[in-house]
Amino acid sequence: MLAAAHTEGRRLAIGEDLTTDGLDRILEHEAGDLTCTVEAGVRLSTLQHALADHGQRLSLDPPGDPTVGALLARNLSGPLRHRFGAPRDLVLGVTLVLADGTIASAGGKVVKNVAGYDLARLVCGSQGRLALIARVSLRLHPLPKARQTLAIETDDAGTVVRSLLGSQLQPSALDVLHPGGILVLFEGSPRAVAAQVAAAQGLVGGVEVDFGAWDVSRRRQAAALERIRFDPGLLEKTLHELRNAVVRPAAGVAYSENDMPSNRLLQGEIEKLLVERIRSELDPNGVLAA
């Protein structure tokens, strides 16, 4: 389909004119290696369900139920981003279909690998403009034996966050539900989770709440109009300018209900040029151009 469009000079939008719904197989799950290889049309919920049977998960929890391909192409993450990173941090390899029909793979399925250019990371955030993502290998984590959420009400989120991030506690997620609230997730063995919760309470107070509290965070993220970036050290200043938002303070990312032109995610001119050069090498006829 891509090759035909390439020859005929047509345009295709991945996700609209061309979907990966038919590419919905989990090809391999090596539980002992904590890795899996899936086709890009697999829904995240389907994958998580299959992995959970083996006590494992993909540590990405964005709002909604995207396909794995969309997860990468749109660089989606949720609260677990705090500890486990974004798709680019967990992807091990990809198979791409270029706009001229060329099938190309990069990376591999092992957790450590530096052979060749890292096209698996390159396509993260590419919005379907560089190539179609057909197959993805991912790094997995064991499901935690226990977890507990701590909710802290505060009008001084900056101080609470600084105190948590400066401590030796290791939360899996830390969201500021601005204004007024902070959610912290601890995962691990039951004893270690209890100890971390107690230590965190000693540091910043807060009460234990149901895990469902994170749905509030994800819903707000999904409803946000704008994603902004800030230097993590400038959290207080940033909060001051935000009305309603979910803020991931360690990453310096906020999903905001109000527009903040000064912090909008802008690519520099030369970066745009560079992306355009890569795009035109991979897709000279502009099949995937927006």
Add this chain to the structure above:
Amino acid sequence: MLELSRVLGAEHVITEPEQLRVYECDGLTGHRAIPELVALPASTEEVQAVVRACHRDRIPFVARGAGTGLSGGATPLAGGVVISLARMNRILEIDLGSQRIVVEPGVANLEVTRAVANDGYFYAPDPSSQQVCTIGGNVAENSGGAHCLKNGFTVHHVTGVTLVLPDGEVVELGGKSLDPEGPDLLGLIVGSEGTLGIVTSITLRLVRSPEVVQTLLAGFETTDAAGAAVSAIVAAGVLPAALEMMDRLTIEAAELAVAPGYPAGAGAVLLVELDGVSDQVEEDAAEVERICAECGAFEIRVATNDLARALLWKGRKSAFAAMGRVATDYYVQDGVVPRTRLPAVLRRIEELSATHGLRVGNVFHAGDGNLHPLVLYDAERGETERARDLAEAILDACLDAGGSLTGEHGVGMDKACSMPRMFSERDLETFGRVRRAFDRDGLCNPGKVIPTPRLCGEVPGPYRVHPLERMGVAERL
């Protein structure tokens, strides 16, 4: 030349043959070439000036840090220019509020941790040459180390770079915050082995020092038993900071060299380091001990303080250098296999070792399946060819198991010609397209990473002790 002298100062442009010889190779000493000129810029603008001059006159160039790379990524091209970043060794900003540090490429890896250790932070990637290897080189190679199992590689810790493109344009990628808009150019640049540009400033994540660190050393009779313990530890959901293995031959060599006093008669030792919050580490350590005992460990030692820990690591850290005690020459490979295939691949290496009539020592990052088989041989007895065949056969065994050519040393010159064994022609052609987007004229570190017919007619030379190793400054892990 005159132009560069004017921009950089005459003392920062080297053209004397004697001085140029210093730059003829990196840690891959079998490949050598004398560059035409070495430039030592001190700022982004000076790097830009050198690159622009090279671009204008169509002269190939290669960036160089400390020259400790093991795959020839910094090997110069005869007649080309070497851009040494040695003078760009300043720490530009420490921003503990953001948990970030901004450094120039010539800063040594360990200097980053030193700069923030008193504040309770560290920089996580720890390649074994970390005393001398530079952050710029780490970015080029996406360096790992013994402790990247839990904390990730260089790519997980670089949040921004200033990059001088091969035509001399300067671009800022990322910053102190994560998840920039658009394709992950930063992820592409890290690990591109200096072929897509030269980074002149790097923003890195700083990690809070863990509450507790605990190290265990377990002695096993066979690598099979130790390998089974590795699988069981991972299956139990324990994620150690480091999980390293040594086999009988490397243990013997280490005993001769530094006498770490590892369990007598061990056919394999496993080194497991756990870090994090104290309750979790305690529980995990008990679990690891139980698993090791179940898998047949006949002796387990535990270290909870720095001194005891250093003792347990001593043999492991000296393993490569110690090989000199049992052989005159060796090849080191850097293959990766899926963790679960470790025992099978180790048995295969043993068979290959027997059929080739050469000894192979195994010392490696077991947790992430990154093998460093050391093929021992004696060049004077004409064993070079056989050693090379054996090393290649081992790499094939890794690839057959679904692994990779290189886990952390990079492709460089060393493995460029082996790339077709892992990637199809179309894969390589796609890499070529990406490269052209950055470097249309093929001037930026040409001949590396992607195989070319000219390059692949040549045969790599044998391993030689790197001058830094001889001086004891760097070691190979």
